[in-house]
Amino acid sequence: NFMLTQPHSVSESPGKTVIISCTRSSGSIASNYVQWYQQRPGSAPTTVIYEDNQRPSGVPHRFSGSIDSSSNSASLTISGLKTEDEADYYCQSYDSTNWVFGGGTKLTVL
């Protein structure tokens, strides 16, 4: 099994852009899709990106996903930050029989 490593926390000001990274410990990041989930305090998770860079219906274009084989990592980019974006963000991928979650990144918008 591999691990996904995320920064514990990031912070940025409203209107700015933030990038949250997710680094895969072994195996290629490109070999399995990466998803990103947002969880606001006290709420259920919601999906902001699936299959590396796809947005579910209703997710603003401010959210985008990408993968970088050179660093073996995935990234979630949130542009035009709003206070409502303050939440925990989890990356997720999988192997042949298991999901793997990153530890989560707490985004503070201040």
Added chain:
Amino acid sequence: EVQLLESGGGLVQPGGSLRLSCAASGFTFSSCGMSWVRQAPGKGLEWVSAISGSGGSTYYADSVKGRFTISRDNSKITLYLQMNSLKADDTAVYYCAKGVRSSSWYEADYWGQGTLVTVSS
């Protein structure tokens, strides 16, 4: 509109059993893989189990293998999780989640609101 509504959570003693249900609406249920994901108090997300759209393929985390059983009734548009031999470590909010397509047991695009399972004497 996609809706997933979990039920069946509650307080159970160690060693006991519980069955969770997830009633789905707003999409073609049989065309989507489904999963259960849990979150212990103050902790991150942990995948529990997944099932293909037809129900023919199932997957389990090592932590629950042999104790939990995932199933689905496509005629009733409902996902289930039978949990046996429950331990204190199983205490968590359990979420059901919808996959994008029948074979996509490995991802989620919509989530339910969760049901709390507490294992305690």
